Amino acid sequence: MNQTASAPILTTDGIPLKVSLKKVERKNKIRAFLLVFPLLAFILVTFLVPIADMLARSIDDRQINTVFPKTFEVYKKWDRKDLPSEELYATMFFEVKNSEGYQIGKASTRMNYSKSGWKSLLKKSKRKFKKIEEGPYKEQMIAAEKRWGDIEYWKALGQMVDPTTMGYYLNAVDLKYDSSKHVIQQPENRRIYNHIWYKTFKVSLLVMFFCLILGYPISYLLATLPLKYSNLLMICVLLPFWTSLLVRTVAWMVMLQQKGVLNNLLVMSHIIGDENRFQLMYNQTAVIIVMTQILLPFMVLPLYSVMKTIPPTYMRAALNLGASPLHAFYKVYMPNSVPGVSAGCMLVFIIAIGYYITPELVGGKDGQMIGNWIAYHLRTTLNWGLCASLGAILLAVMTVLYWAYNKVVGIENIKLG
Amino acid sequence: MIKSIKATFLGLISLAFVSSAFADITFVSWGGAYTASQQKAYVDTWDKGSGVTVESYNGGLGEIKAQVEAGNVTWDVVDVLPDQAITGCDEGLFAKVDQSSFIDDLVVPPVSECIVPQIFWAYTAFYSKSAFPGKKPKNIKDFFNVKKFPGKRGIHTWANALIEMALVADGVKASKVYDVMNTPEGIDRAFAKLDTIKDHVVFWSAGSKPLELVSSGEVVMAIAYNGRIGAAILSEGKDFEYIWDATVLEQEYLVAIKGGNEAEALEFMAHASTAQALADQAKYIPYGPMRKSSIDIIKKGEPWFNTGVDILPHMPTAPKVLKRAIIADPFWWADNGAEVNERFGAWKGS
Numbered sequence: 001m002n003q004t005a006s007a008p009i010l011t012t013d014g015i016p017l018k019v020s021l022k023k024v025e026r027k028n029k030i031r032a033f034l035l036v037f038p039l040l041a042f043i044l045v046t047f048l049v050p051i052a053d054m055l056a057r058s059i060d061d062r063q064i065n066t067v068f069p070k071t072f073e074v075y076k077k078w079d080r081k082d083l084p085s086e087e088l089y090a091t092m093f094f095e096v097k098n099s100e101g102y103q104i105g106k107a108s109t110r111m112n113y114s115k116s117g118w119k120s121l122l123k124k125s126k127r128k129f130k131k132i133e134e135g136p137y138k139e140q141m142i143a144a145e146k147r148w149g150d151i152e153y154w155k156a157l158g159q160m161v162d163p164t165t166m167g168y169y170l171n172a173v174d175l176k177y178d179s180s181k182h183v184i185q186q187p188e189n190r191r192i193y194n195h196i197w198y199k200t201f202k203v204s205l206l207v208m209f210f211c212l213i214l215g216y217p218i219s220y221l222l223a224t225l226p227l228k229y230s231n232l233l234m235i236c237v238l239l240p241f242w243t244s245l246l247v248r249t250v251a252w253m254v255m256l257q258q259k260g261v262l263n264n265l266l267v268m269s270h271i272i273g274d275e276n277r278f279q280l281m282y283n284q285t286a287v288i289i290v291m292t293q294i295l296l297p298f299m300v301l302p303l304y305s306v307m308k309t310i311p312p313t314y315m316r317a318a319l320n321l322g323a324s325p326l327h328a329f330y331k332v333y334m335p336n337s338v339p340g341v342s343a344g345c346m347l348v349f350i351i352a353i354g355y356y357i358t359p360e361l362v363g364g365k366d367g368q369m370i371g372n373w374i375a376y377h378l379r380t381t382l383n384w385g386l387c388a389s390l391g392a393i394l395l396a397v398m399t400v401l402y403w404a405y406n407k408v409v410g411i412e413n414i415k416l417g
Numbered sequence: 418m419i420k421s422i423k424a425t426f427l428g429l430i431s432l433a434f435v436s437s438a439f440a441d442i443t444f445v446s447w448g449g450a451y452t453a454s455q456q457k458a459y460v461d462t463w464d465k466g467s468g469v470t471v472e473s474y475n476g477g478l479g480e481i482k483a484q485v486e487a488g489n490v491t492w493d494v495v496d497v498l499p500d501q502a503i504t505g506c507d508e509g510l511f512a513k514v515d516q517s518s519f520i521d522d523l524v525v526p527p528v529s530e531c532i533v534p535q536i537f538w539a540y541t542a543f544y545s546k547s548a549f550p551g552k553k554p555k556n557i558k559d560f561f562n563v564k565k566f567p568g569k570r571g572i573h574t575w576a577n578a579l580i581e582m583a584l585v586a587d588g589v590k591a592s593k594v595y596d597v598m599n600t601p602e603g604i605d606r607a608f609a610k611l612d613t614i615k616d617h618v619v620f621w622s623a624g625s626k627p628l629e630l631v632s633s634g635e636v637v638m639a640i641a642y643n644g645r646i647g648a649a650i651l652s653e654g655k656d657f658e659y660i661w662d663a664t665v666l667e668q669e670y671l672v673a674i675k676g677g678n679e680a681e682a683l684e685f686m687a688h689a690s691t692a693q694a695l696a697d698q699a700k701y702i703p704y705g706p707m708r709k710s711s712i713d714i715i716k717k718g719e720p721w722f723n724t725g726v727d728i729l730p731h732m733p734t735a736p737k738v739l740k741r742a743i744i745a746d747p748f749w750w751a752d753n754g755a756e757v758n759e760r761f762g763a764w765k766g767s
Contacts (some may be wrong), residue, residue, distance in 0.1 A: 105507025116756040120748050123507065189608075190756070192763040199766070259633050282619050364620045365765045373762070379477025380575075381755040382504070 051395070058388035061165035067107040068095045072161055080179050084154055089138040096122060097129040113383055114167075115156035121147050155179030168389035173197075193373070193390075200370045203287055203359075204352035208299075210292040211348045212341065215299035219340070222300070223307035241297035249361050252290045256280040282364025290358050295351060299344040306340025342409055350398060370394065441468045442678055442685050446496040448473030449624060450648045454701035455496075459694040467681055478505050485510050485676055493677040494685055496535065499528045499668045499747030500754060506531035511672040512679050519690060522708045524734070525668070528747050532670035533690035534707035536698065539667065539733035539742070540578035541643040542660040548637045556662035560638055561586040561610060563617050570614055571630040571639030574622045576761035577750060578640070578665035581743050583610035585663035591743050598749065604757065608764060620765070631657065647703035647731040651724055664742040666733055668707065696721075705734030 008016040065072060074088045096104065104122055111118035128144040142149040158179040159167055170176050170183060174191040178184050185191070218237065222230050240248060255261045263277040272278070280286055310333065318328035356371035363372070374390050377383045405411070444460065446452045452471060460469050472492070474480060478501050484490045497505065505511045511531035520527065523534055542560045546553070554566050561583065563570075572579060581594050587610045589597050597603035619636050621627050627639035628649050643664070649655040671689060673682035688694065695706035696714040700723045706712055715721045715728060722728040729735055733742065 102507065102509030105504070105509065109504065109508065112752065113755065116753045118752075119504075120752045123503075189760050189763060192759055192766065195763070195766055257633070258635050360622065365618065368762070368766065376758075376762075379475070379479035380758075382478055382482060383755065 054388045054391055057384055058168050058392045059164045059166065060385065061110075061160060061167070062163045063110040064107040064160050065163050067099060067103045068092070071095050072157075075157060075161065078154070080155060080158065083138075083149065083151055086136055086138050088154075089141055089148070090135060093129060093132070093137045093141060096125055097132075099126070109382060111156070111160070113171075113381075113386075114159050115153055117147060118153065118156070121145055121153065165385075168385040169393070171386055172389045172393055193370075196368065196370050196373060197393075199284070199366070199368075200353060203284065203291070203367075203369060204349050204355075206288050207291045207295060207352045208345050208349045210288070211296050211299040212345060214292070215296055215303055215344065216337075216341075219300050219303035219307050222304045223310070224312070237297055237300050240293070245294060245357060248294055249290055249358050252286070252293070253281060253362060256286060256289065257282075281362060282367070284363070284367040286362040286364070287359050287367035287369075290362050291352060291355060294358065295348045298347045298351060302343040302347065303337065303340040306343070307337055310336045338409070342405070346402075346405065349401075353398070354394060441470050442493045442681055443470045443472060443491060444494045444496075444685070445472045445474050445492045447476070447624075449645075450702055451644060451704075454698045454704075455689070457701050458698035459689040462694075463685060463688055465681070465684065465688075467678075469685065477501070478510065481505065481510050481674060482508075485674065488676065490674050490677040492674050493679075493682040494689075495672055495674060497532075497670055497672050499670065499745075500751045502529045502532050502670050502672060503747055503751050505672060510675060512675050512683065514673070514683065514686065518687070519708060522692070522710055524707055524709060525744065528668070528670075531672050533672075533686045534695070535669040535671055535690070536695065536707060537666050537705035537732075537734050538669060539643040540573075540582070540640050540665040541646060541733065542582075542638060542640050542662070543631070543646045543657050544638040544660070545631050545634075546656040546658055548631075548634070553658070554638060554660055556660065557582050557586045560640075560660060561614055563614055566637065568637030569617050569619050569635065571619050571621055571627045571636040571641075573627075573640060574620045574765070576757045577754070578667075578745065579611065579761075580604065580607040580757065581665050581745070582640070582663045583607040585743070586610055591663060591741060594743050595746050595749055598753075604760070608760070611764065615764075628655075628657075643731075643733050644702045644704045651703070651722055651726060651731065661738045662741050664733055664738055666705075666739075666742050666744045668745075668747070669704075699728055699732070703728055703731035705732040 008018065011017055011020050070091045071088065074091050075084075078084050078088055099107075104126060108119045108122040111122070125141070125145050125148075129141075132140050132144065147153055156179070158181060159165070159177040161181075167177055171186075172193055174186045174194045175183050176186055218233070222233055222237070224230075225233065253260070257263070258277045258279065258281065260281070262280065263272075266272045267274050267277065280289070314332050314336065315328055318332045319325065323331065353369075354371050355369060356375060359367050359369045360372055360375075363369070370390060374387050377387045377390075402411075444455075446455055452473060456471060460471060463469055474495075476498065478497075481492065481495060484492060502511070506513075506529040511529075513530050514533055516527060516530070516533075519534060524537070527534070542554075542557060544554060548568070549566070552566075554560060559566055560570065580598060584594050584597055584603065584607050585591055587606060597606070619630060621630065621639070624642050624645055627636075627641035628645055630636045631639050632655065638660075643659070646657050646659060650657050671686050673679055673686060690708075692706075692708050692710040692714060695708055695711040696718070698704070699706060699711070699715055700721060703722070706715070712734070719729065720727045722731075732738070
């Protein structure tokens with residue numbers, strides 16, 4: 001043995017042990033990565049990319065800038081007080097007349113968001129401009145379509161000068177740009193989103209609250225009853241959970257409507273008169289009742305799995321040491337169940353805030369939530385920028401809530417089981 | 418053994434190729450009694466090489482735009498409303514159509530170059546006869562008059578047609594409705610009229626809902642799609658009665674999605690828009706064909722409906738109805754729909 005102590009330890013084939021170990025480790029790492037890779041790719045493609053795309057859409061305003069580039073160059077020089085100069089009219093004229101294919105259709109959809117009427121104005125103009133051969137163009141354009149002489153249309157263009165915009169976000173909270181890009185409030189009869197946001201949070205919080213009130217005792221029973229009863233009770237919780245969302249919603253409609261089961265029973269037993277039937281369907285009350293029932297299992301299951309782990313000896317010890325049952329519950333049992341409560345509340349709130357189908361079916365006039373408006377703009381007005389900004393705001397709110405929750409309670413305290 | 422597996426495998430692959438050469442057309446419509454009528458009138462009679470898969474959707478261009486933008490078009494022929502037809506054609510979502518074979522046969526000129534004609538349908542007010550044993554509501558003014566005819570009203574959750582009806586109820590002539598709607602005061606006036614029934618309305622969004630609401634007594638009158646009311650009267654024997662006043666007529670078209678199976682889609686659309694096909698559709702649902710010659714076929718063939726009754730009196734295009742009706746202006750709604758509907762949403766929620 002003539003090796004000195006400082007020389008590296010070698011494996012049998014003469015490679016230093018450290019290197020050899022690293023090699024094995026790297027192999028393992030690569031193997032582990034390859035195993036995780038499908039999932040990673042899946043999440044990337046189906047989750048992160050769409051979210052990034054949504055965020056990009058919420059500020060993207062190139063739909064129109066690329067169609068009328070010269071017009072916007074000239075537009076920047078306009079003082080926005082009187083009707084624009086002949087130069088601006090002429091550039092607009094040529095860019096409308098010479099626009100190709102579907103560009104102008106897409107641009108007009110965007111322009112219509114800032115001022116209703118742009119759509120038909122451009123469509124009709126494109127047809128009529130074919131007959132106009134030479135300038136000056138201003139008078140001829142106004143003669144062809146008198147809206148070209150309406151300064152409001154020109155002012156509305158001012159919102160779209162830049163390739164990116166915060167306009168959709170402003171729109172999502174009932175604000176807008178005026179012609180010189182100052183932020184102002186929407187006119188009163190178009191302010192809807194703030195009210196909808198308020199309602200969405202109110203309904204979600206109430207649903208969360210009622211789920212907790214109703215779910216806590218059930219979970220307690222589930223966790224403490226002997227197995228043969230608790231199994232039966234568990235089935236009662238799970239059966240509706242496994243039933244289709246639509247079926248449950250429609251069943252509630254049958255129960256709660258004015259000539260429905262509940263009202264009929266109350267009238268038959270003379271508790272209320274035939275004239276005073278309760279309006280329990282097609283309003284916010286209905287949304288809260290139905291959503292609470294639908295989301296209840298999401299509260300019960302995490303609560304139950306946490307409560308199951310609280311040893312009954314704790315309560316017995318507290319009672320044994322002289323605490324009143326209420327005091328023992330408050331001091332011993334409740335703090336132990338907090339991880340379950342937080343998990344349940346978070347789960348219910350997050351699911352509730354983006355709810356769509358139930359408010360759509362039973363919401364009636366005042367039970368619509370933000371999800372319904374996103375669906376409306378997605379399908380009908382094609383204002384995907386606004387959809388994206390509404391979605392992004394939802395995402396941001398959830399992130400902030402999650403962060404605050406982490407600060408206050410600590411995320412490690414969440415337990416799903 | 419392995420040989421036979423190989424053979425089966427190759428066979429399957431070649432089958433896949435063969436079937437893609439005669440790819441099926443996916444035809445997307447609104448479902449319910451309406452799609453059933455389309456199925457019987459021209460899907461079942463389609464005997465060209467390809468099969469037709471029928472799917473349902475809830476309207477709007479959202480799905481179509483997503484398919485075209487992603488380059489993954491799975492729908493080939495879609496049944497659309499006029500404002501969708503205009504926007505979709507302008508934005509290049511739909512294929513252009515040769516309209517020479519029917520353009521002179523249409524009741525109203527086509528709204529875009531991408532469509533073939535289907536039907537007129539209408540927003541119509543109706544009630545159940547049993548709800549009004551005494552005096553019965555006769556016109557749209559009665560619908561908006563909760564003092565004379567107390568009880569709840571069922572209306573839809575969007576503003577189309579309601580603005581028009583409210584204005585007529587407020588005294589505007591049916592023919593002047595869009596002139597009034599072109600002024601901001603006109604819209605205010607419509608909302609003021611809607612305010613008068615606001616505390617008495619129940620909203621619906623699915624086409625079958627207003628019929629349920631009236632049947633169950635949840636409301637005394639409602640606005641619904643005339644075809645649904647007609648189907649309920651004719652096929653189910655309900656005691657419903659139309660209020661043929663300020664009926665708002667909407668058009669319905671077929672379009673072919675760009676990037677789908679265009680060639681066969683266009684052929685199918687030609688088959689689906691012949692005068693005979695549109696007339697046959699009216700055997701199963703009382704919507705009004707958009708081709709004049711289809712109406713002639715029906716007139717000669719009465720009683721035309723499959724249960725053996727006259728269908729023309731149930732159509733929104735009957736002359737008696739047309740006199741007091743409003744033909745919805747898709748261009749007005751393409752321009753102002755988003756704004757008015759947002760305002761309607763604010764009105765609904767406040």
